[in-house]
Amino acid sequence: xxxxxxxxxxxxxxxxxxxxxxxxxxxxxxxxxxxxxxxxxxxxxxxxxxxxxxxxxxxxxxxxxxxxxxxxxxxxxxxxxxxxxxxxxxxxxxxxxxxxxxxxxxxxxxxxxxxxxxxxxxxxxxxxxxxxxxxxxxxxxxxxxxxxxxxxxxxxxxxxxxxxxxxxxxxxxxxxxxxxxxxxxxxxxxxxxxxxxxxxxxxxxxxxxxxxxxxxxxxxxxxxxxxxxxxxxxxxxxxxxxxxxxxxxxxxxxxxxxxxxxxxxxxxxxxxxxxxxxxxxxxxxxxxxxxxxxxxxxxxxxxxxxxxxxxxxxxxxxxxxxxxxxxxxxxxxxxxxxxxxxxxxxxxxxxxxxxxxxxxxxxxxxxxxxxxxxxxxxxxxxxxxxxxxxxx
Numbered sequence: 001x002x003x004x005x006x007x008x009x010x011x012x013x014x015x016x017x018x019x020x021x022x023x024x025x026x027x028x029x030x031x032x033x034x035x036x037x038x039x040x041x042x043x044x045x046x047x048x049x050x051x052x053x054x055x056x057x058x059x060x061x062x063x064x065x066x067x068x069x070x071x072x073x074x075x076x077x078x079x080x081x082x083x084x085x086x087x088x089x090x091x092x093x094x095x096x097x098x099x100x101x102x103x104x105x106x107x108x109x110x111x112x113x114x115x116x117x118x119x120x121x122x123x124x125x126x127x128x129x130x131x132x133x134x135x136x137x138x139x140x141x142x143x144x145x146x147x148x149x150x151x152x153x154x155x156x157x158x159x160x161x162x163x164x165x166x167x168x169x170x171x172x173x174x175x176x177x178x179x180x181x182x183x184x185x186x187x188x189x190x191x192x193x194x195x196x197x198x199x200x201x202x203x204x205x206x207x208x209x210x211x212x213x214x215x216x217x218x219x220x221x222x223x224x225x226x227x228x229x230x231x232x233x234x235x236x237x238x239x240x241x242x243x244x245x246x247x248x249x250x251x252x253x254x255x256x257x258x259x260x261x262x263x264x265x266x267x268x269x270x271x272x273x274x275x276x277x278x279x280x281x282x283x284x285x286x287x288x289x290x291x292x293x294x295x296x297x298x299x300x301x302x303x304x305x306x307x308x309x310x311x312x313x314x315x316x317x318x319x320x321x322x323x324x325x326x327x328x329x330x331x332x333x334x335x336x337x338x339x340x341x342x343x344x345x346x347x348x349x350x351x352x353x354x355x356x357x358x359x360x361x362x363x364x365x366x367x368x369x370x371x372x373x374x375x376x377x378x379x380x381x382x383x384x385x386x387x388x389x390x391x392x
Contacts (some may be wrong), residue, residue, distance in 0.1 A: 001031045001392070002127040002145065004119060006137035009252055010037035010062050010078045011070055013286040014266070015239075017316065018152070018183070018207055019133055020072070021379040022386070027073025034124050035074035036137055037062075039081035039111050040059060067118050077118050079111035102167040108136035116143045129390075132177070135169040141176060150390055151177040152205070153192055155183075159184070171195050179390050183204040184312040186335045203389055206339070208379045209319035213291065214371070216324070220292040225282050229260040235297035235326075237290055237317050240267040241282070245305045245331070251302070251349040253279045256356065261301070264293055294324040299359045302330040303352065309336065318343050323374035325367035327359035342373055 007019035019035075024027055027033045059099050083106050108115070115137070119125065130146035132138060133154065141149055150232040151173050174196040182192045183206050193199040226233075231342040236258075238244075240263065253261050261276075266284040285293070294300070300321025304310045311334040322329040322342065329352060330336055332345035344355040386392060 001129060002124055003031050003033045003129045003131060003135075004036065004127045004144070005033055005074065005131045006125055006139065006140065007035065007133045011072065012037070012062070013078055014284050015268045016210075016287050018379070021208075022131075022209060022383060023074045024072040025379065025383045026392070028386075031392075032123070032125075033074035033237070034067075034119060034122055035070075035076045036115060036134070037078040037081045039108050039115075039136070042162045067122060075122055077115070079113070079115055079118075081107045082110045082112065084158060098343065103281050104136050104169060105139060107140055108134075109309050116140065118247050119144055121179075130392075132173055135166055135173045138169050138173050138176075141292045145217075148390075149173075149177045150179045151181070153180060153182040153187065155346045167356040177201070179203065181386070181389075183207055183314045184335045185338050188190070189311040190312075194338065203385070205382055206377070207314045207316045207319060209316070209323045209374050211380050213320060213323040213376075214375060216291040216295065218295075218296040222290065222296045226262065226293055226296055229261065229262060229280055231298060232258075232300045233262050233297040234259045234356055235262040235264065235293060236301040237264045237320070238302070239265050240269065240271075241273075242269055242306050243307075243310055244269075245303050248349055248352070249279065249303050250274050250276055252352045252356075255349055255353045259356065262293070262297060264290065290320075291324065293325055294321065297326065299356055300326040300328045301323075301356075302328070304331045304333070306331060306333065306347070314339070319374055319377055323369040327362055327366070327370065329355045329359060336390075342370055 005019065005023040005026070009015055009017050009019060011020055023033050023035045027187065062076070062078045065341055067075055069075045083103065092385050114304070125144060127144060127146045130141055130144070130149045132149060135153045140146070153170070153174070170186065174192065177200065180192060180196050181201045182202060182204060185204055188202055188204060193202050196202050249261065253259070253316035257278055259278060261279045263279065263281045264285055268279055300317065302315055302317060304313070314335050315335050316331065318328045318330055318341070330345055332347050336343065336345055344359065346352040346355045
């Protein structure tokens with residue numbers, strides 16, 4: 001089967017999201033997969049924002065490679081766009097035409113080389129399936145004439161202020177898709193079931209964890225930058241953006257001065273003043289080395305702000321913490337409270353401190369239970385659901 005998988009995130013050493021796992025599993029099953037990332041605004045490399053310019057180094061490397069078959073199986077293509085998206089120009093995010101679905105669609109159409117040309121050159125004219133997550137690529141449903149379209153709705157997209165310009169495209173994609181997968185129960189209740197046009201075609205498909213995590217040795221050497229940090233260690237892995245509650249993290253660290261708070265991942269905002277000395281930002285790391293950081297930590301953390309944007313999150317990092325036998329402590333987002341999982345939820349710094357202290361007292365039996373929960377919630381098991389629902 002020829003599948004076009006239209007998503008956002010390119011395959012990089014640091015980031016692995018659901019789109020990477022699903023497209024790789026499709027290729028592993030013998031399907032021919034064209035993985036579309038982006039599009040990326042061509043002038044991001046001269047953006048005034050430092051984190052955008054730094055991110056361009058990796059995307060430029062990917063774009064220079066052109067369409068290329070990855071070790072994971074899919075052919076990846078990350079095109080340049082000549083038109084900025086709402087994310088590209090936050091300063092004009094409320095101004096027409098940048099806040100319109102027309103502009104969002106144009107950003108995906110105005111690519112070089114054109115996506116439809118690349119798709120045709122690789123034999124993806126009239127594909128069997130268009131799997132759409134990035135609805136900027138919705139125009140491919142008309143230009144390439146797929147036999148079928150399936151949509152996967154992310155946990156925060158419909159509520160995200162950055163996605164306001166493409167909400168109409170989300171609705172159109174849901175109505176045109178024969179099946180809609182959504183990773184958030186609360187997002188289904190609030191938006192997807194109603195906007196899809198037919199709730200019967202909507203299926204709950206939460207995030208998960210790769211089965212590769214269960215092959216990680218029980219003991220790994222401490223990474224050199226982690227070794228000097230005293231235990232106990234509370235670790236958070238991810239991208240440090242506006243959704244992280246830094247003030248709450250500072251207060252929490254002040255309350256637990258004997259705990260090292262280890263932050264792994266790229267920082268894409270200016271950190272507020274007052275960072276306690278026991279909070280350590282180590283920077284971005286390859287996804288392949290993250291297990292060594294988790295194996296040598298004591299508690300996994302997610303501490304986000306609570307907004308309409310974050311209440312729908314179903315966090316991959318929590319499943320990965322549990323797969324490593326780590327207790328997981330997270331902000332009590334609505335979606336996480338609806339999931340029957342062994343993570344601990346908290347709101348105030350005092351709640352977080354109690355949950356962390358409680359987690360540090362857990363024994364091997366509890367930690368093994370975390371691993372078994374994660375083992376029952378792998379991407380591979382999620383993919384079996386996909387295959388059953390769409391007959392893949």
